[in-house]
Amino acid sequence: MKRFLLASAFFAVLLLLWEAAFRAKLWSPVLLPSPWQVASYLKNAAVDGTLAKATVITMRRLLIGYFIGLVVGLPLGLLTARWKLFGDTIGTMALGLQTLPSVCWVPLALLWFGQTEAAMLFVVVMGTLWSVVIATETGVRNVPPIYRRAALTMGSKRLHMWFKVILPAALPFIVSGMKQGWAFAWRSLMAAEIFVTILTGFGLGQLLHYGRELSAMDQVIAIMLVIVVIGLLADKIFFSPIERFLHHRWGTSQA
Amino acid sequence: MPRAARLHSSVSEELEVIAPSKLAIENVSKSFQSASGTVLALDRVSLDVAEGEFVCLVGASGCGKSTLLNIIAGLEKPDSGTLRADGKPVTGPGRERLVMFQEPALFPWLDVFGNILFGLKLKPNLTRSDRRDVAKYYLELVGLSRFEHANIHELSGGMKQRVSLARALAPNPRVLLMDEPFAALDALTREQLYGDIQEIWEARRKTIVFVTHNVREAACLGDRVLLFSPHPGRIHEEFPVKLPRPRDINSVDLAAYATRITKALKSLGQTAAG
Numbered sequence: 001m002k003r004f005l006l007a008s009a010f011f012a013v014l015l016l017l018w019e020a021a022f023r024a025k026l027w028s029p030v031l032l033p034s035p036w037q038v039a040s041y042l043k044n045a046a047v048d049g050t051l052a053k054a055t056v057i058t059m060r061r062l063l064i065g066y067f068i069g070l071v072v073g074l075p076l077g078l079l080t081a082r083w084k085l086f087g088d089t090i091g092t093m094a095l096g097l098q099t100l101p102s103v104c105w106v107p108l109a110l111l112w113f114g115q116t117e118a119a120m121l122f123v124v125v126m127g128t129l130w131s132v133v134i135a136t137e138t139g140v141r142n143v144p145p146i147y148r149r150a151a152l153t154m155g156s157k158r159l160h161m162w163f164k165v166i167l168p169a170a171l172p173f174i175v176s177g178m179k180q181g182w183a184f185a186w187r188s189l190m191a192a193e194i195f196v197t198i199l200t201g202f203g204l205g206q207l208l209h210y211g212r213e214l215s216a217m218d219q220v221i222a223i224m225l226v227i228v229v230i231g232l233l234a235d236k237i238f239f240s241p242i243e244r245f246l247h248h249r250w251g252t253s254q255a
Numbered sequence: 256m257p258r259a260a261r262l263h264s265s266v267s268e269e270l271e272v273i274a275p276s277k278l279a280i281e282n283v284s285k286s287f288q289s290a291s292g293t294v295l296a297l298d299r300v301s302l303d304v305a306e307g308e309f310v311c312l313v314g315a316s317g318c319g320k321s322t323l324l325n326i327i328a329g330l331e332k333p334d335s336g337t338l339r340a341d342g343k344p345v346t347g348p349g350r351e352r353l354v355m356f357q358e359p360a361l362f363p364w365l366d367v368f369g370n371i372l373f374g375l376k377l378k379p380n381l382t383r384s385d386r387r388d389v390a391k392y393y394l395e396l397v398g399l400s401r402f403e404h405a406n407i408h409e410l411s412g413g414m415k416q417r418v419s420l421a422r423a424l425a426p427n428p429r430v431l432l433m434d435e436p437f438a439a440l441d442a443l444t445r446e447q448l449y450g451d452i453q454e455i456w457e458a459r460r461k462t463i464v465f466v467t468h469n470v471r472e473a474a475c476l477g478d479r480v481l482l483f484s485p486h487p488g489r490i491h492e493e494f495p496v497k498l499p500r501p502r503d504i505n506s507v508d509l510a511a512y513a514t515r516i517t518k519a520l521k522s523l524g525q526t527a528a529g
């Protein structure tokens with residue numbers, strides 16, 4: 001409770017400073033709207049459905065792309081950890097491509113797929129995939145050999161070994177890779193939506209882009225807030241419980 | 256056992272005391288590549304272990320005793336020589352020969368009960384409730400019923416090794432291989448476990464091969480103590496321990512055995528050094 005109050009006080013002070021800066025006219029109101037203007041944009045956008053529609057479109061792209069990234073990345077990570085040939089080829093490629101900011105994929109995606117949903121998905125998948133591959137590979141390589149040996153003597157082999165020993169043992173690494181992949185997926189999608197106008201639906205990134213075009217700073221800031229809140233919610237609803245479970249089971253840290 | 260009467264028939268079948276194995280090791284050699292060249296870890300080692308015998312292997316570190324244990328477990332293959340369990344050649348790991356390791360090899364992603372169930376789940380012809388009953392039986396045997404759903408990191412070192420023991424016993428192996436299982440524990444916990452392991456050995460009748468560098472421990476537990484000499488690893492001398500059980504690690508008779516074995520061990524060290 002005390003923590004909650006302190007945190008609330010922190011954000012209240014932040015809002016007050018913002019309002020104060022607005023009233024002091026440090027910047028032109030066009031550049032810095034007041035919190036109330038932002039709130040009223042949010043209210044209007046919520047009432048007329050713009051916000052919900054854009055959020056649904058963005059989330060759909062994000063989830064589908066992220067899911068593809070996971071489904072492809074996990075097995076690829078296992079293969080790179082298991083066979084040298086895959087490690088030398090796909091592993092090296094993943095390491096290289098992970099350093100590439102995913103917005104760099106946008107020009108290529110546009111030329112290959114045109115202004116379509118596929119272009120969006122492609123950018124999101126490229127943002128997610130490599131960190132999942134690398135995390136899975138690292139996780140598998142870090143499984144203490146003693147677990148394998150113990151499992152071997154109890155009659156575990158091949159698929160059973162992979163699914164009941166190696167994957168669960170690598171779980172802490174895999175989850176942190178999934179979390180990183182999620183963050184990268186978000187970044188990639190926003191970059192793609194800001195740069196690419198496509199007719200199959202306006203997402204949050206596009207709302208942000210039009211806010212800029214119209215010099216509507218209340219819209220820009222409001223959408224940024226929405227993006228931040230979605231990111232936080234995803235963390236609290238999806239990743240935090242998993243991480244809590246891992247800490248509890250492995251006894252790693254006291255959260 | 257009061258519990259056994261209440262158990263399902265397939266469970267009591269599963270919990271039946273089965274005949275322990277006879278091990279025949281003949282001329283087993285094994286070498287490793289290391290930075291300083293080839294190390295002959297085992298040099299034509301032969302050893303017979305009778306059904307239900309408790310054999311302890313002692314020796315300085317690097318004398319090949321753990322290597323021999325791994326070969327018996329099927330985790331490593333000998334370069335030459337043969338290994339038979341009940342007359343059948345051992346070609347790989349199998350649940351008739353289970354290992355208890357020195358490091359806690361318990362799986363941190365499972366709770367205590369899940370760890371004990373792991374090997375049982377790999378055994379065919381057992382129903383879900385059979386497995387649970389069997390696991391509960393062994394948990395009780397090692398005195399940890401209250402910790403069924405504890406996480407591994409919440410257990411003390413001694414409790415972890417008790418869970419490891421229950422996990423190794425649960426699939427009802429014929430041979431139990433123990434690789435310095437108590438080396439990392441404090442003296443008090445160790446003494447308790449010496450009593451427990453002797454009791455369990457009597458109740459469950461297993462062939463046990465026990466690796467240790469603690470001579471007293473070996474004399475306390477073994478029917479026979481085999482002293483290994485290093486570089487190359489060989490069985491140097493054999494000491495039958497003829498003391499009544501259960502044995503107390505602090506007894507004077509036991510100390511006499513330990514002194515003899517220690518003397519032999521020391522003279523080995525001197526010849527190796529000289």
